[in-house]
Amino acid sequence: MKIKDIAKLAGVSPATVSRVMNNNGYVKADKRKAVEAVIKExxxxxxxxxxxxxxxxxxxxGVIVPKISTETASRIVDGITQVTKTRNYxxxxxxxxxxxxxxxxxxxxLSNKLVDGIIMSATEVTDQHIEVARRLTVPLVIIGQKMEGFTCVLYNNYNAVTDLFNYIVDSGHQEIAFIGVDQRDIEVGQIRKQAYLDGLERHQLPYNPDLVAIEDFSIESGYKAMTRILEKRLPTAVMAVTDHLAIGAIQAIRDCGYRIPEDVSVTGxxxxxxxxxxxxxLTTVHYNFKTSGQIAAEQLFNQMDQEEKYVAEDIYIDYDLVIRNSLKKR
Amino acid sequence: MKIKDIAKLAGVSPATVSRVMNNNGYVKADKRKAVEAVIKExxxxxxxxxxxxxxxxxxxxGVIVPKISTETASRIVDGITQVTKTRNYxxxxxxxxxxxxxxxxxxxxLSNKLVDGIIMSATEVTDQHIEVARRLTVPLVIIGQKMEGFTCVLYNNYNAVTDLFNYIVDSGHQEIAFIGVDQRDIEVGQIRKQAYLDGLERHQLPYNPDLVAIEDFSIESGYKAMTRILEKRLPTAVMAVTDHLAIGAIQAIRDCGYRIPEDVSVTGxxxxxxxxxxxxxLTTVHYNFKTSGQIAAEQLFNQMDQEEKYVAEDIYIDYDLVIRNSLKKR
DNA sequence: TACTTAATTGAAATCGATTTCAGTTTTATT
DNA sequence: AATAAAACTGAAATCGATTTCAATTAAGTA
Known part of the structure; x- marks a missing residue:
């Protein structure tokens, strides 16, 4: 069934059917009724x-995510749908x-007119990304990483880690291990680590490479990293750069016969x-990923609505320190 | 940039550019080269x-899911992408x-020619679903629920629950509580409960309504349901119909001062x-959701490739009993 | 060489909607 | 009643690709 068929059945032209469907332009009441009847029928x-x-x-x-079967990604997508739904996108x-x-x-x-806008949740931003992004003919919003010239929805990683670090130190810990990820991930790999290093310095704690391990994002990586650290030294607290890494670390610590948080405290x-x-x-930092998806979508629509070039801006999402029992005061 | 522009730049007709792009039809080597050069440039x-x-x-x-920010849904989607990617879908x-x-x-x-096929992960199948589905002009595959006349990828809920129930009884439990969900969800609400009821009968255990609670899918629901049960009676084992419900139940049991699994065993x-x-x-039943997504996608492509009407079939996904420490032998 | 077949090419039709444009009918205004 | 303005309508162009079709050229064969 195409518009032509409807037109024929209703005894009008396709143009009229279109006008009825989209409710714009003039259509006499009787024809409108006739068309609507056919459409319904x-x-x-x-x-x-x-x-x-x-x-x-x-x-x-268009939504580009590193891995949909991840709590972060799926929540972001959830937030995006929340907004797109109101616009019938x-x-x-x-x-x-x-x-x-x-x-x-x-x-x-996606850029080839297939989509009207793109939201990308990136883990890494390479020169190639930037080059392709610049050529895009549709608006682009980035989540989770900074990208010059584009609106970015960011988590305030530096402050979050700093707050967390301060809290750990304030709880009496001095030997604080760090489990991180590759530096190519600027936000998670680089900035979170920098905040850890700056924290050490601020509190005049020595930097001990034995207490730092870099791995992938998985729970198993957390286990491996922690095992490596424990072979060298037993920290009183471990700061893992994601909850999954923390879970892996907890497992490793337990498998070595230590108790959490009595012997070792862990945060994610x-x-x-x-x-x-x-x-x-788990003591951790709460990020509202759903909100970041919503904000990204709103920003994207703003850009799509705008005729002239939109001014890119960085938007930081709030975070909350969530104090639970995996960290013990000493 | 449209095909016409490319044609003009390469000194050929749009038809030739199309032939080069899609690599079909005859194109002389020199023109092909010219067109490819322009395209690249x-x-x-x-x-x-x-x-x-x-x-x-x-x-x-098209993929329809009840909630993407759910481990089940996102894994299914992961499995689907795995297959669609190989076909450039x-x-x-x-x-x-x-x-x-x-x-x-x-x-x-989605049916309006926007997509070439649909995979739906349903929680409930109403008459309305069936009616709309029948009118579809594109193939449809269902995951997780049975729908007459359509290919369905199903989890063998009855057998899984039966195996689990047998295992619980074999472990020496007699007072087995059940936390389920609404019966409108045939597979999870109805069939899983029926397997529980049949299990009781098979082992000549009395049915005690005080040990059964029906709630939603959330962790909080598990907590509520368990609390309600504990107000009436203390079972030795609790069979929750999802892991999340089990987690909520565990929380409730602990909040009442009981230990797991020493006082009460819990399964999900x-x-x-x-x-x-x-x-x-957690002792639970393992379902490979990713695999179900893959299989659904493969089935869908099969139907799309087929010219004549495809014969619908039900495909059952394997499961594994996963024995862990949340259940204790008595 | 004559003739058949294969290779090559572009003009134009097509997919199914929307929209402009020009023509016609109503309605409103003086 | 005359005229201006508003309402209504459909034919045809358009979006940007693909494909048929017919025309033309090259290659192969007897």
Missing amino acids: VGYQPNEIAKSLKNQKSKII QLLIANTNQQIEEEINSLKF IGDIKLAQYLSPP | VGYQPNEIAKSLKNQKSKII QLLIANTNQQIEEEINSLKF IGDIKLAQYLSPP
Whole structure:
């Protein structure tokens, strides 16, 4: 069923049917009624592809995430849908599996008028990213990383880690281990570590490389990293750069026969849903990922609505220190 | 940049450019080279919408999920991408927030040639679902629920719960509580409960309504349900219909001053990622959601490839009993 | 060499909607 | 009643690709 068929059945032209469907332009009451009757009767739904082509917009937002099956990503997407739904926009999701290659490809592909805007939750920003992004003909908003010239929704990693570090020190800890990730991830790998290093200095604590381990994002990585640290030295507190790493670390510490938090305190970052249900409940930093998705979507719509060039800005998402029992005062 | 512009720059017709792009039809080597040079130089990427309209396929698969920010859903989507990626298909995700209304709307909307096929992870199947589904002009595969006339990827809930129940009884438990969900969810609400009831009968255990509580899917619901049960009676084991419910139940049991598994054993179903990192680690049933996504996608492509009507079939996904320490032998 | 077949090319139709434009009918105003 | 303004309508152009079709050229064969 196409618009032509409806037109024929209702005894009008396709133009009139279009006017009825979109409720614009003049249509006499009786014709409108006739058209509406036919539409209802045959259950006509217009071809969205044809509409998109003619209207030069698809009403689809492209979303690029490193891995959808991750609490962070799925919550961000949740937040995005919350906003897009109010505008009747659909979401095209590109799962890149953390591969830079895929990320670039998705950016390129989505830009070809398939989507009206793009939100990318990035783990790494390379020169190639920036180059492709600049060529984009649709607005782009970045979540989680800074990218010059684009609106970015960011987590205030430096302050969060600093607050957490201060809290750990204030709780009486001096030997604080750090489990981080690769430096290519600026926000999580670099900034969070820098805040740790600056924290040490501020409190005049010595930097001990034996207490620092860098790994991937998985729980298993946390386990490995912690094991490596324990082979060298037993810290009184461990600051892991994500909750998953913290969970892995806890496991490793227990497997070595130590108790948490009596022997070693552990903290994470992110506040995954289950953080409070672990035993002991995890001390961590709460980020509202859903909110960041919402804000990114709002920013994107702002840019799409704007005719002239939009001024990029960095938006920082609030965080909360969540004090639970995985950290013990000494 | 459109195909016409490329044609002009390369000194050929749009038809020739199209032939080069899609590598079909005859094109002389020199013209091909010329066209390829221009394409590369200007970084031409064809308008996907226009292609879709002309080709009568969008190379997009629609995915309808109750809530993307759920481990189950996001893993399913992960599995789907795994398969769609090999075919260069994109994913359009409709997040319905568990609202039937939204589910129906999404089905209707997606069908209008916007997508080439649909995968729906349903929680409930109403008559309205079936009616809309029958009118669809694109193939549809269902995950998690049975729907007459459509290919369904199912979890063998009855057998899984039966195995688990047997294991609990074999471990010496007689007072087994049950935390379930609404019966409108046939697979989780109805079948899992029926397996519990049949289990009682098979082992000649009395049915005690005080030991059964029905709630929503959240952790909090598990807490509420367990609290209600504990007000009446103290079971030796609790069978929760999802891991999240189990986690809530564990919390409630602890808050009443009982130990797990010494005083009360608890089991879940689903085997979420963190199940093994809880303390005690959760005894549960492992479902491979990612695999179900993959299989659903493969089935969908099969149908899309097929010219004639495809014969619907039910496919059951394997499960594994995962024995951990949240259940204690008596 | 004559003739068949294969290779090459671009003009124009097509996909299914929207919108402009020009023509026609109503309605409002003086 | 005359005229201006508003309401209504459909034919045709358009969005940006693909593909058919017919025309032309090159290659192969007897």
